[in-house]
Amino acid sequence: MAETRFGKAIGQALADAMRDDPDVVLFGEDVAVPGGPFGVTRGLLDAFGPERVRDTPISEATIVGAAVGAAIGGLKPVVEIMFMDFCGIAMDAIVNQAAKARFMFGGQCSVPMVLRTPHGAGVGAGPQHSQCLEAWFAHIPGLRVVCPSNAADAYGLLRTAIDHPDPVIFVENKSLYAAKGDLPENAGPIPLGRLRVAREGADVTVVAYGAAVGTALTAADALAADGVSAEVLDLRSIQPWDEAGVLASLAKTHRLVVVHEAVEAFGVGAEIAARMADVGFDELDAPIVRVGAPFMPVAFAPNVEAAYLPGAAQVAAAVRRTLE
């Protein structure tokens, strides 16, 4: 067991995947010589050479389109879109090409590519470098969407994503890159669609993913001091998401709160709440409560950005609502 930073664990997963499989290639803006805007890919160019680790021009649409062609051609490309906000330029390649190729060509091919991209506010990056847009992709049949909360999961989920035959959108909260966590020495792949119980509890289920898992755990600590036992579930992957796992926890606690940093309206939380209101109706003793960002862009001013981010106090207040 070694203590590793979140960003470093991602770099380790990339290195191990490239070592194990010569078809894994890496390309994106500034990923090779500069080592990535957050240093995640540092050292990979030296380790694997310029044929497999490539800087691209600033051409997001073509980066992702080329990944689709490369994946159909037998490579396992891992591309990076520097900020999730920039996916807007690449949406055709993601939505109309990567997501649909297997289906519309009658299962003739897979598109085994990974698109890594950072989301999240809290670093003063402003309206166009801070959004959490994962719900866009979770809404598209054919895409997998993964969002780890800690270093060990980032490693294991990325190893799975790279070997996965379907296109995977791998979302990294940029506020987590420097976070330290334990990475087991023999860490292996972690399957998609299986949640992790981050904290066991009996009174209420709190579902979260990515950096919001930390927020939920902080809230659970505060609630415990008041005698409320919250079970915190880390979804790990959003598409597919572990419906059975959430339902099992709900059957124990009978109360549900869903937390994410993305804006609350029309988000991942809405899907989870709607499904649990359906398949979990008989288990519910209280309304399902969502916690997400307000319906507004992220502001630059530090105080407004801080007020925008859903915090532990909001999660605790949501939990208390379910207990009223």
Next chain:
Amino acid sequence: MARNAKGGDAASAADRDVELLELYRRMLIVRRAEERLSQMFADGEVPGFIHLSIGQEAVPVGVCAALRLEDTLASNHRGHGHALAKGLDLERFFLEVMGRAEGVCGGRGGSMHIADMGVGMLGANGIVGAGLPIAAGSALAHQVRRTGGVAVAFFGDGAMAEGTLHETLNLAALWHLPMLFVCEDNGWGEFSPTSRQFTGDLIALAGAFGIDAATVDGNDVAAVARAASKVVAAARDGCPQVLRCVTNRVHGHYEGDPQRYRDPADLETLPNHDPLRRCAAKLGADDVAKVTAEVEDRIAAAVAAARAGTEPDIARARADVYSPCEAAHG
């Protein structure tokens, strides 16, 4: 105005009758297949939208004559010629365009998204310009995996204003990709002439990226085949190439488009530039008649077989949204 580019090369090996006859035969398969589709569409036998490439057959046939099986191509919405010239089976073609379960894509793609990975046909595409980066990625796979293959992007002049063309030219030049850009310049982008859509010049544009570019008479199949053989060889060596083929779109943007925006006098001149008519003029009448009878028999047989195809079911379609290895990959 009907369009031909000058193609004054002296007759060469590719002009020899037997080879020319084979090129003619391949063009005629595309022509007769599309004429048949036009009729079947009018009869309600083919659903959805179709975009015919009648008048442009010399381009896919001439270019694909220079390709190997392992070479790949990304196509566009007007892709029947690309699919058939690359070797897609005629019967599975009709089955697909008719939306049948036995179609090459299980009836999921239809005309606008037809693909056959087995012959390196990476897909027609409903999004203008989207095939260009896909071809670049395929070229990257050829390069990294040392397949010796070339990737071709077929695009129309209507795609010249799409950013993906400009981005992909740059990437292909930067990475020395084994890639060929083939522009089927028919003068029209959807319902508007290219002159009202694009102020640039493709040859100059390629030159700005340091990419070799040539223009060929896209209605002269032998000229296209000769030019293709040269540019494919250069692309195979890691020098991306642009080949602009000047040709004509005879039918509308989509089948059923009455083309009220076109000058009737201009449409009347198009048969003079017909690539099949021009090719046939260089062949013996007996050869042409024999090939015509053979192709018509093949089309009739393929259509008859396709009519016996079955309707796909939604459960089978849903099963192909994701890979089947759920247990292994979760």
